[in-house]
Amino acid sequence: MSIRERLSGNEAIATAMKQINPDVVAAFPITPSTEIPQYFSKYIADGLVDTEFVPVESEHSAMSACVGSESAGARTMTATSSCGLALMHEILYIAASNRLPITLAVVNRALSGPININADHSDSMGSRDAGWIQIYSESNQEAYDNFIQAVRIAEHKDVRLPIMVCQDGFITSHAVENIELIEDDKVKEFVGEYNPKNYLLNNKQPMSIGPYDTPAYYMEHKRLQAEGMKNAKDVLLKVAKEFENMTGRKYDLFETYKLEDADTAIVVINSTAGTAKDAIDRLRKEGKKAGLLKIRLFRPFPAEEIAEALKHLKAIAVMDRCDSFSNQGGPLGADIKSALYGTENAPKLINYVYGIGGRDVRVENIIEVYDSLYEIIETGKTGETYRYLSVREREVE
Amino acid sequence: MSEKTSINETIAWQDITPGGNIYSSGNSINFHTGDWRTNRPILALEKCSHCLLCVPVCPDSSIPIKDGKRQDFDYDHCKGCGICAKACPLNCISMIPEGSKEVE
Numbered sequence: 001m002s003i004r005e006r007l008s009g010n011e012a013i014a015t016a017m018k019q020i021n022p023d024v025v026a027a028f029p030i031t032p033s034t035e036i037p038q039y040f041s042k043y044i045a046d047g048l049v050d051t052e053f054v055p056v057e058s059e060h061s062a063m064s065a066c067v068g069s070e071s072a073g074a075r076t077m078t079a080t081s082s083c084g085l086a087l088m089h090e091i092l093y094i095a096a097s098n099r100l101p102i103t104l105a106v107v108n109r110a111l112s113g114p115i116n117i118n119a120d121h122s123d124s125m126g127s128r129d130a131g132w133i134q135i136y137s138e139s140n141q142e143a144y145d146n147f148i149q150a151v152r153i154a155e156h157k158d159v160r161l162p163i164m165v166c167q168d169g170f171i172t173s174h175a176v177e178n179i180e181l182i183e184d185d186k187v188k189e190f191v192g193e194y195n196p197k198n199y200l201l202n203n204k205q206p207m208s209i210g211p212y213d214t215p216a217y218y219m220e221h222k223r224l225q226a227e228g229m230k231n232a233k234d235v236l237l238k239v240a241k242e243f244e245n246m247t248g249r250k251y252d253l254f255e256t257y258k259l260e261d262a263d264t265a266i267v268v269i270n271s272t273a274g275t276a277k278d279a280i281d282r283l284r285k286e287g288k289k290a291g292l293l294k295i296r297l298f299r300p301f302p303a304e305e306i307a308e309a310l311k312h313l314k315a316i317a318v319m320d321r322c323d324s325f326s327n328q329g330g331p332l333g334a335d336i337k338s339a340l341y342g343t344e345n346a347p348k349l350i351n352y353v354y355g356i357g358g359r360d361v362r363v364e365n366i367i368e369v370y371d372s373l374y375e376i377i378e379t380g381k382t383g384e385t386y387r388y389l390s391v392r393e394r395e396v397e
Numbered sequence: 398m399s400e401k402t403s404i405n406e407t408i409a410w411q412d413i414t415p416g417g418n419i420y421s422s423g424n425s426i427n428f429h430t431g432d433w434r435t436n437r438p439i440l441a442l443e444k445c446s447h448c449l450l451c452v453p454v455c456p457d458s459s460i461p462i463k464d465g466k467r468q469d470f471d472y473d474h475c476k477g478c479g480i481c482a483k484a485c486p487l488n489c490i491s492m493i494p495e496g497s498k499e500v501e
Contacts (some may be wrong), residue, residue: 098416160415198400198420206422216406221417223410353434 007204014039019187023074026054032092032169033107036079073199075394082109087180096131101154120360262291277367303339354389434477
């Protein structure tokens with residue numbers, strides 16, 4: 001029987017880590033992910049795990065220690081947020097190109113400046129091209145479930161890539177909600193022993209990791225890395241199926257909510273999906289066919305499947321919890337647009353920057369977004385596609 | 398993923414090792430660094446006294462010795478740094494630009 005508990009998103013991740021019992025955790029504290037290594041240190045002090053904890057002096061060192069230990073053949077995990085992830089940036093690429101399946105819990109927070117500690121996706125969106133798999137989570141339950149599945153996806157022989165499991169800072173990381181935990185032995189059985197084929201501490205086969213690469217070989221190495229990312233999608237689906245068999249909880253590339261018969265939809269990442277579902281329920285009572293597509297797997301981006309799920313709509317609002325300052329909208333907006341390119345009679349599309357720096361997102365705000373979509377359908381005019389939601393604005397004379 | 402360690406510039410991406418990992422030891426001899434060279438050391442063997450002062454200063458072990466006598470350079474690995482030429486007390490080693498007539 002599964003265990004019914006009440007946990008915050010950070011506790012949920014720390015609990016998943018405890019159940020997985022990794023070989024090494026190297027971490028440096030940063031709000032709002034600090035609690036993850038903090039709880040985990042207590043598990044070590046209490047003798048609940050056998051993990052080697054490496055306290056480091058920065059996130060650059062945390063990720064460097066992770067690269068070292070994962071290369072050595074140890075299952076390795078860490079957690080960070082915001083500027084911490086930015087400080088890891090250089091080493092993220094090394095982890096990916098060396099094909100080291102490190103698991104990283106990202107608790108999404110705005111990047112400075114102005115300095116701000118609240119929910120925002122600028123941090124992980126800044127790492128989206130680093131070659132890491134990225135999975136996003138709406139709730140503490142999803143963060144927990146995704147983290148356990150992540151280990152299997154990353155370590156799969158056809159993938160061998162590091163993975164980030166993201167959730168919204170404070171909104172889910174600190175809010176305590178009901179959660180269904182899996183029994184320790186079932187988690188251990190699900191993730192299994194980590195037995196990499198090649199590793200530095202194997203004295204039977206000496207090896208070198210991370211040698212200098214000349215122009216004659218770099219492209220071939222990168223192309224091989226891209227193949228791992230191509231394989232990640234199918235592996236994620238297989239792992240999700242196994243997870244569903246164990247828990248009854250179903251996961252896919254993305255989640256849809258009342259999308260099949262919808263004429264309008266928003267595409268959203270993380271906790272705002274919950275608010276949007278509430279908005280949809282209200283709109284449906286008024287007879288409006290509103291729907292939702294919630295991103296789960298963002299890297300690799302399941303473009304074909306997303307285009308297929310969205311092509312019947314009349315108008316879409318893509319919601320970005322960060323700006324890319326391209327004057328075109330945010331990164332999710334760009335990816336959805338590129339996914340829909342070539343779709344005949346593609347839906348009209350607007351891209352909102354919303355909720356950045358922890359700006360509250362209420363059901364009413366999401367309803368405003370749907371109102372804009374219905375206005376577009378009625379008038380046939382898309383207007384400005386790059387918009388800010390709930391920003392104080394003076395009337396322009 | 399492949400575990401090949403002996404590779405050359407014709408290798409396809411499907412056959413290369415992830416991240417350029419090398420899955421064995423003692424194989425740097427297979428990696429020919431000599432093509433980086435712009436100046437080639439040429440030994441005037443008739444002047445050489447086999448004092449062997451050039452051997453330990455070579456950063457790339459490119460001066461082989463046999464029966465106490467130095468042999469010609471290992472041009473597969475010599476990068477042409479010229480330290481041997483400076484070290485030679487009898488000026489037996491001259492540094493000649495690659496591609497020049499003297500080298501051919």
